[in-house]
Amino acid sequence: MSAIEALYIFDEHNTPLLEHTYTGRPPPGSTVLPLYLSHPSPRPSLIYLPNTNPATLLYSIIQDQLLFLCPCSSDTEPLQVLEFLHRVADALEDxxxxxxxxSRIESNYDVVAQLLSEMVDGGVISCTEPNALKDVVEAPSFMKNLLGGVGLPSTTPSSLTPGATPFSLGSGRSPRLGPSGNTQGTSPVPWRKANVRHTSNELYVDIVETLQVTLSPSGRPLSAIANGTIAFTAKVSGVPDLLLQLGCPGGISNSxxxxxxxxxxRLNRWKERPSELSFVPPDGRFVLAGYEVDLLGPAALDSFSTSTTAKSAPKLNIPATVSVQPSLGPTGSDFEVRLQLNPRFAGKSSSPLPSATGSSFPGRGGLGRGLGGHPQGTTAAPSIEEMVVHIPLPASVKNVMDLRVVRGAGDAGYAPGDRSIEWRISSREVGMLISNDRGGGIGATATLRGTVIGQDEDEGLEGGAVSLSSNTYDYDDDQTSSYQSPSEAPSKTKDEGSDARKVKQNKVLMPSCATVSFxxxxxxxxxxxxxxxxxxxxRSKGLGAGITPYKGVKYVCVSRNGVESRC
Incomplete structure (x- = not known):
């Protein structure tokens, strides 16, 4: 079992905020910090320090610019220590x-010390569940800090033992230390607080998937992976027992x-029926499950090696794709980026009042109105938020001239010396492009063009040496055609050779890929x-007879530079 010897926290200026030792005699933070900073960035999460006595494994994470370090001098399970550091950061945020x-850590050292003592006992990880920690550690509040600052007791009368009178200055009685609501003992469920009470019982399910797609120059998908997270929010009194049923076109077990x-x-229930999640939820918001889905399917690899036509390639139904056409124009210095939008994501519905999720659950959270006056951002009318096309540029590109959107909408930004171009299209502009499309349902297209300028071109224009010939030529007007006609062919050949050389030189300045975020x-x-x-x-306890919790479901897909097209 992994032993947590110590925990060190530093701020963004590498100033020590906290040092908490659990067991043994680990090297202090003043020793391990310089050794950690001596490694070049980006620094790995696990660093071996042979110069300490004894040799130490140093685990690290960075959360909100705060550095968390955990030294271990014995054999440990790396993933367990790293997960512990993430749990500490999440508990402190909670x-x-x-x-x-x-500043929040400095002003609440008492709460932080209680948390760290409860999470680890003698070097052994004991309790990291937020709800269980809230049963034994009292969260800081404005009134507590205010009363403590003027010398009055910070514990409210509601947190006293049952039947006790409120604390007064002349009573001589001291209030019970500890969090409020812990009078009935701890909860039988480790991840849920005891005696949970809510005036409005609500259950919310948020499924968020991140999309990663790679397209070949021909537009054929090479890989398409969706990583999903099921976030659950439970605001229900008592100890509810829930059953969540999931569905998928190809079946949950196959996808x-x-x-x-x-x-x-309950893992046994999931193994028997892979589409059902049976659980007793913690109180509040938590991550219920995570998963991965291969959108191309298991037969995609076989199709890559056997199929040769574009029709037999795997098909993807994604909101947008991008393609790059490099080396355009007479000298090959122009490029074109084409954005293709899927008409399915127009953000409007033909039905008069579509449900928010396509099921019996009502929608929730900031639903706007589509172009047709119907709710948008639903399964019946999915809507695209702000879209950003990112075009990386080679380091040899000095400037991009004549950058313009020749078709479509949006604003493209570039400054000399930047390593990329950003083309932003708002959700309103995306909706207008799709609604104004006359392509027979194929989808709207937006096009961006630009001209690249390299380092050598500017240097040749600015600092190149110019030689002037002093020779003079005498000729008659009637002989003009005789001496010009033989020189036309060499001049044309020279221009063609110069253009071919420029095309070859500008080829290395062209963008090699483009990504889409949405x-x-x-x-x-x-x-x-x-x-x-x-x-x-x-199975539920304490909910009350006849009480039906309000339920809501929301689906969101996020892609941060996730759809990449290579050229």
Whole structure:
């Protein structure tokens, strides 16, 4: 079992904020920090330090510009220590707020010390669940800091033992230390707080998928992976027992691979029925499960090696694709970037009032109105948020001239010396492009063109030596045709050779790929959806008879430079 010997936290200026030693005699933070900084950036999460006594393995993560270091001098499980560091950062954000700032840690040392002591006992990881920690550690509050600053007790009367009178200056009684609501003991479920009470019972499911697609110069997909996360928010009284039913066109067992689950999920139920998640949720928001989906399918690799035609290539139904046409123009200095938009993601629906999720669940969260006056960002009318096309440039490019959007909309930005071009198209402009498309449902197209200028071209124009000939020529007007006619052929050949040389020189200045970033509300690349979410009244406790929680589902696809087209 991995032993956590110490934890060191440094701010963005590498100033020590906290040093907490659990067991043994680990090297201090003043020793391991210079050794960590001596490694070139980007630094790995695990660094071996042979110069310490004894030799030490140093684990590290960076959260909100804060550096977390954990030294270990014995054999450890690397993933367990790294996961512990992430749990510490998440717990501090849960109690102190997000983003995690150095000032918040400095002003709440008492809370941080209690958290670190509860999470590790004698070097052994004991409790890292946020809900369980909230049962034993009291979160800081404005009133607590205010009362403590003026010398009054910070514990409120509601946190006293049952039947106790409120604390007064003359009573001589001291309030019970500890978090409020812990009078009935700890919860039987490790990841859920005890005595949870909510006035409005609500259950929300947010499925977020990140899309990564690589396209060949011919437009054929080489790889397409969607990584999904099921975020769950439970605001239900008592101890509810839930059953989440998932569906997928090809079946969950055939589509989902590498699933990971929160400890609350009953794994035996999932193994028997891969589409069902049975669990008792923690209180509040948490990550229920994660998964990966290969959008090309298991037969994609075989099709790459056997098929030769474009029709037999795997098909993808994604919001947008991009292609690059380099070496255009007489000298090959122009390039063209073409963005193809899928008409399915226009953000409007033909139905009068579509449901938010295509199921019995009502939608939630910032739903706007489409161009036709219907709700957008739903499964019936998925909408594309702001789209960004990123075009990397070689280091030898000094400037890009005549950068313009010749078709479509958006703004393209570039400054001399930048290593890339950014072409931004807002969600409103995307909707207008798709709605104004007359391509018979193929999709709207936007085009960006530009001219690259290299280092050598500017130097030749600015600092090149110019030689002037002093020879003079006498000729008669009637002999003009006789001496010009034989020189036309060599001149034309010289121009053609010069253009060919320029095309070859400008070829290395052309962009070699382009990527698209976007987010889509109401659509998932994998096609996974929530079929049902039910509360088992027989297994649930403390919910109350006849109470039906409000349920909501939201689907979001996010791609950050995820759709890449090579040329």
């Amino acid at each position: 109690f102190l707020g997000s983003p995690l700032l150095a 989902v691979s590498l699933p990971v689950f929160h400890p609350c999920v 987010s889509v509300k109401g659509w998932l690349p994998s096609g996974i959806k929530v079929e049902s979410l039910t509360v088992d009244q027989k």
